[in-house]
Amino acid sequence: MSALEVVVWGENRHEQIDQYVRDIYPEGMHEAIAGGVRHHLGAGANVTTATLEQPEHGLTEERLAATDVLTWWGHKAHGEVSDEVVDRVQRHVLDGMGLLVLHSGHFSKIFKRLMGTSCTLNWRATGDEELVWTVESSHPIAEGIPHPLRIPAQEMYGERFDIPAPDELVFISSFSGGEVFRSGCTFRRGRGKIFYFSPGDQHFPVYRNDDVLKVIANGVRWAAGERTGVAPVNTRIDSRGDWGL
Amino acid sequence: MSALEVVVWGENRHEQIDQYVRDIYPEGMHEAIAGGVRHHLGAGANVTTATLEQPEHGLTEERLAATDVLTWWGHKAHGEVSDEVVDRVQRHVLDGMGLLVLHSGHFSKIFKRLMGTSCTLNWRATGDEELVWTVESSHPIAEGIPHPLRIPAQEMYGERFDIPAPDELVFISSFSGGEVFRSGCTFRRGRGKIFYFSPGDQHFPVYRNDDVLKVIANGVRWAAGERTGVAPVNTRIDSRGDWGL
Amino acid sequence: MSALEVVVWGENRHEQIDQYVRDIYPEGMHEAIAGGVRHHLGAGANVTTATLEQPEHGLTEERLAATDVLTWWGHKAHGEVSDEVVDRVQRHVLDGMGLLVLHSGHFSKIFKRLMGTSCTLNWRATGDEELVWTVESSHPIAEGIPHPLRIPAQEMYGERFDIPAPDELVFISSFSGGEVFRSGCTFRRGRGKIFYFSPGDQHFPVYRNDDVLKVIANGVRWAAGERTGVAPVNTRIDSRGDWGL
Amino acid sequence: MSALEVVVWGENRHEQIDQYVRDIYPEGMHEAIAGGVRHHLGAGANVTTATLEQPEHGLTEERLAATDVLTWWGHKAHGEVSDEVVDRVQRHVLDGMGLLVLHSGHFSKIFKRLMGTSCTLNWRATGDEELVWTVESSHPIAEGIPHPLRIPAQEMYGERFDIPAPDELVFISSFSGGEVFRSGCTFRRGRGKIFYFSPGDQHFPVYRNDDVLKVIANGVRWAAGERTGVAPVNTRIDSRGDWGL
Numbered sequence: 001m002s003a004l005e006v007v008v009w010g011e012n013r014h015e016q017i018d019q020y021v022r023d024i025y026p027e028g029m030h031e032a033i034a035g036g037v038r039h040h041l042g043a044g045a046n047v048t049t050a051t052l053e054q055p056e057h058g059l060t061e062e063r064l065a066a067t068d069v070l071t072w073w074g075h076k077a078h079g080e081v082s083d084e085v086v087d088r089v090q091r092h093v094l095d096g097m098g099l100l101v102l103h104s105g106h107f108s109k110i111f112k113r114l115m116g117t118s119c120t121l122n123w124r125a126t127g128d129e130e131l132v133w134t135v136e137s138s139h140p141i142a143e144g145i146p147h148p149l150r151i152p153a154q155e156m157y158g159e160r161f162d163i164p165a166p167d168e169l170v171f172i173s174s175f176s177g178g179e180v181f182r183s184g185c186t187f188r189r190g191r192g193k194i195f196y197f198s199p200g201d202q203h204f205p206v207y208r209n210d211d212v213l214k215v216i217a218n219g220v221r222w223a224a225g226e227r228t229g230v231a232p233v234n235t236r237i238d239s240r241g242d243w244g245l
Numbered sequence: 246m247s248a249l250e251v252v253v254w255g256e257n258r259h260e261q262i263d264q265y266v267r268d269i270y271p272e273g274m275h276e277a278i279a280g281g282v283r284h285h286l287g288a289g290a291n292v293t294t295a296t297l298e299q300p301e302h303g304l305t306e307e308r309l310a311a312t313d314v315l316t317w318w319g320h321k322a323h324g325e326v327s328d329e330v331v332d333r334v335q336r337h338v339l340d341g342m343g344l345l346v347l348h349s350g351h352f353s354k355i356f357k358r359l360m361g362t363s364c365t366l367n368w369r370a371t372g373d374e375e376l377v378w379t380v381e382s383s384h385p386i387a388e389g390i391p392h393p394l395r396i397p398a399q400e401m402y403g404e405r406f407d408i409p410a411p412d413e414l415v416f417i418s419s420f421s422g423g424e425v426f427r428s429g430c431t432f433r434r435g436r437g438k439i440f441y442f443s444p445g446d447q448h449f450p451v452y453r454n455d456d457v458l459k460v461i462a463n464g465v466r467w468a469a470g471e472r473t474g475v476a477p478v479n480t481r482i483d484s485r486g487d488w489g490l
Numbered sequence: 491m492s493a494l495e496v497v498v499w500g501e502n503r504h505e506q507i508d509q510y511v512r513d514i515y516p517e518g519m520h521e522a523i524a525g526g527v528r529h530h531l532g533a534g535a536n537v538t539t540a541t542l543e544q545p546e547h548g549l550t551e552e553r554l555a556a557t558d559v560l561t562w563w564g565h566k567a568h569g570e571v572s573d574e575v576v577d578r579v580q581r582h583v584l585d586g587m588g589l590l591v592l593h594s595g596h597f598s599k600i601f602k603r604l605m606g607t608s609c610t611l612n613w614r615a616t617g618d619e620e621l622v623w624t625v626e627s628s629h630p631i632a633e634g635i636p637h638p639l640r641i642p643a644q645e646m647y648g649e650r651f652d653i654p655a656p657d658e659l660v661f662i663s664s665f666s667g668g669e670v671f672r673s674g675c676t677f678r679r680g681r682g683k684i685f686y687f688s689p690g691d692q693h694f695p696v697y698r699n700d701d702v703l704k705v706i707a708n709g710v711r712w713a714a715g716e717r718t719g720v721a722p723v724n725t726r727i728d729s730r731g732d733w734g735l
Numbered sequence: 736m737s738a739l740e741v742v743v744w745g746e747n748r749h750e751q752i753d754q755y756v757r758d759i760y761p762e763g764m765h766e767a768i769a770g771g772v773r774h775h776l777g778a779g780a781n782v783t784t785a786t787l788e789q790p791e792h793g794l795t796e797e798r799l800a801a802t803d804v805l806t807w808w809g810h811k812a813h814g815e816v817s818d819e820v821v822d823r824v825q826r827h828v829l830d831g832m833g834l835l836v837l838h839s840g841h842f843s844k845i846f847k848r849l850m851g852t853s854c855t856l857n858w859r860a861t862g863d864e865e866l867v868w869t870v871e872s873s874h875p876i877a878e879g880i881p882h883p884l885r886i887p888a889q890e891m892y893g894e895r896f897d898i899p900a901p902d903e904l905v906f907i908s909s910f911s912g913g914e915v916f917r918s919g920c921t922f923r924r925g926r927g928k929i930f931y932f933s934p935g936d937q938h939f940p941v942y943r944n945d946d947v948l949k950v951i952a953n954g955v956r957w958a959a960g961e962r963t964g965v966a967p968v969n970t971r972i973d974s975r976g977d978w979g980l
Contacts, residue, residue: 090361116360118339120480122479122482124482131668131669137926138923160477164433165433168655172662174670182625237367237424238369243883379895382681404907417907417915610969613970657900668975678900679852722853722897727859727893
């Protein structure tokens with residue numbers, strides 16, 4: 001199998017304007033994530049990055065057509081993502097491109113578009129310990145992940161998380177404050193596989209945690225599917241047997 | 246329990262311009278559907294109708310706020326439904342209003358919005374016999390419905406139907422041509438319950454079939470939930486115990 | 491609608507031999523549970539109890555045939571439940587009798603029979619605080635339940651809980667120790683609806699908590715279905731149309 | 736990756752006593768299935784067979800411990816399979832061994848054990864044409880399979896099929912008589928992945944159909960998981976942090 005083409009998309013805004021974040025991620029969060037995927041997938045993946053400030057946010061039709069899996073982190077500039085690019089990403093997901101949505105990406109246009117719900121949740125940014133428990137222990141995304149995976153300080157995300165019931169619930173997290181969250185969820189939409197994973201934040205060095213990076217790398221491998229290059233359309237079948245579908 | 250407030254929405258376009266359709270449904274398809282729901286739910290429902298040509302398509306904020314269940318039939322004028330009304334209907338569904346999407350409503354803006362997928366399918370309008378088989382025999386929507394329910398002539402809708410995996414698969418149909426279709430599917434989105442039911446068309450008198458009308462009435466009763474009047478928002482929890490949620 | 495016939499089954503063993511338990515539940519845990527269901531459902535339910543030491547464990551064919559919903563609590567004597575009664579309860583569930591399985595009932599013969607898995611979990615009986623969070627906020631079982639429901643002292647049950655993925659995940663709990671558990675799960679098996687609810691223990695007065703009792707009462711109401719009195723069998727269909735099913 | 740260890744289990748009874756079946760499958764149905772898996776997986780699988788008449792039905796503890804995926808075909812002698820072997824197979828599935836259940840295996844002890852339901856269905860053995868439609872077009876089990884897959888003559892299996900709602904519905908079939916059937920279903924139980932596939936019968940040469948064999952080979956590849964060799968048990972966690980799970 002040839003190497004997976006992986007694009008790590010980052011909003012890259014906090015890193016430009018907030019020294020605290022820049023101290024944690026001087027290279028940008030997207031580069032930290034990309035580095036983790038490279039480390040864990042090795043020659044199995046060709047990992048590049050794209051950011052909001054690039055033309056078409058770095059996500060041209062040509063590039064998406066050649067992408068097996070896209071990962072998405074955004075937070076304070078969700079509203080600046082153009083609807084045209086959101087349409088395009090959705091179309092490619094429905095055609096089979098894998099998508100990982102990370103942490104505050106829960107409120108991105110593309111995630112809300114694919115879920116159809118508000119994607120709201122409860123939160124508190126005071127550095128709770130997060131424990132990530134595996135619910136589907138044989139799922140490939142959980143392979144080699146400690147039970148629980150411990151994140152010493154992290155933003156709390158709590159239920160109710162307004163998403164459709166996931167196709168598979170892989171992880172559930174608890175926080176020091178006693179809250180719980182469905183932190184690892186899979187969804188199939190069209191031909192595309194989607195994995196939402198909540199750990200990760202701009203104010204805590206979560207993307208320095210090797211277990212977190214391993215989950216993301218596992219998710220990338222899991223989400224990769226076969227691309228058809230053909231968006232689904234309503235098709236008239238003229239007669240029985242005319243099923244060249 | 247007080248009567249359910251039910252709004253039957255119809256595009257009401259074919260009936261205006263196509264004599265063939267008018268001969269089948271001189272009162273309009275929406276009135277045929279509304280009559281069936283009234284017949285089967287009796288005093289349990291207060292059923293009114295709304296149509297595309299009305300101001301705000303008959304779906305003002307005030308009216309939706311007072312609606313327990315909305316049913317939706319559209320076909321040739323999906324594009325004329327205003328985005329503002331689609332936003333509004335989505336918001337009310339997420340807040341707990343039930344929604345039934347009927348037949349060609351599969352390609353409506355509101356259904357695509359709530360599903361996040363293309364909602365495409367295969368079709369042939371040559372009058373196949375449709376047999377609707379019950380898969381979840383204890384589901385309240387299937388109560389009292391023959392197995393199979395027979396529709397002598399109907400438009401064929403065939404797989405693959407590009408929807409998320411439904412939360413519950415209630416009915417599967419077959420057609421004379423040998424095709425199959427997931428014809429009765431439930432989805433929970435936010436606090437709202439959604440039922441998609443494919444039988445029903447402008448060119449065949451399907452909404453004269455009492456079993457079809459009974460399924461729709463069962464669906465209305467099933468979809469009715471408690472309204473909160475509070476759209477979900479991201480909420481900051483300041484400290485443990487501050488959970489007045 | 492006539493009153494639901496509800497049978498609350500209790501192992502009633504700890505109460506006979508353990509003074510500590512008897513002090514909490516002098517009338518027996520089954521009577522505490524039955525009282526809660528009576529309180530919350532009022533005239534809507536006719537609630538009786540049955541226990542292990544009775545002939546046929548109080549669950550004769552005649553009684554089960556007249557039962558709408560059975561609740562099950564057992565712990566130290568799972569092995570003493572006769573296989574014949576387990577067969578009988580399973581048959582009635584598949585025919586439409588509702589079943590609530592409570593706490594340590596996770597390891598009962600009937601629950602393992604209906605799940606097909608080991609139903610194992612992790613546990614610690616040192617009095618953690620349990621917080622029960624609602625995941626499906628519009629589910630009828632969650633109606634009127636605080637978010638979170640707080641149980642000051644309770645046995646910890648932790649993931650991984652070896653069950654099939656539930657049809658609906660209604661509640662997730664966290665514990666003082668940081669563990670999480672899918673504490674409210676629904677399953678449809680045959681025509682029967684099953685609700686597993688983990689709060690409840692012999693050493694903590696959990697069945698004195700009115701919110702816990704309300705969840706159980708909600709569960710009873712949800713699980714009640716229509717009984718057919720006809721167990722499913724393989725049926726030969728001689729020809730098309732011979733579907734008197 | 737080393738080759739998958741695959742065991743194709745066959746009841747091998749019709750082939751011994753029914754000349755009609757022997758004419759179709761002179762080598763036995765299990766050998767026809769094994770040959771198809773070998774053909775499609777090549778060096779990726781080491782495929783052997785086992786049959787009912789062998790000691791322990793050919794399924795010793797040692798052999799199952801070394802098996803990645805087991806396929807199961809049985810029909811007239813389900814009752815002769817020893818409960819001890821059924822217990823053993825169930826334990827290995829829960830520990831991660833993949834299982835394919837084929838056609839009339841729907842009524843085997845092991846399938847009923849893992850499902851918890853009656854697994855009944857409707858049937859007619861008069862040679863209907865079966866069309867197998869793909870519902871999840873991106874599922875690896877459907878890879879390279881025509882839509883529809885046509886089987887000229889086959890036993891009809893019709894709904895309602897009394898199984899738990901599958902985790903994934905991959906295929907739905909229609910028959911000449913107009914019936915429908917959920918013909919390709921996946922289930923996760925414990926750490927094990929299960930695929931039920933209904934095409935295949937002793938009286939029709941279905942296991943000579945290369946597309947059918949390809950589905951089975953795809954299913955074998957999909958069901959293979961990592962084995963732990965550790966059956967799940969209830970585990971007491973003495974204190975927070977004592978999670979060597």
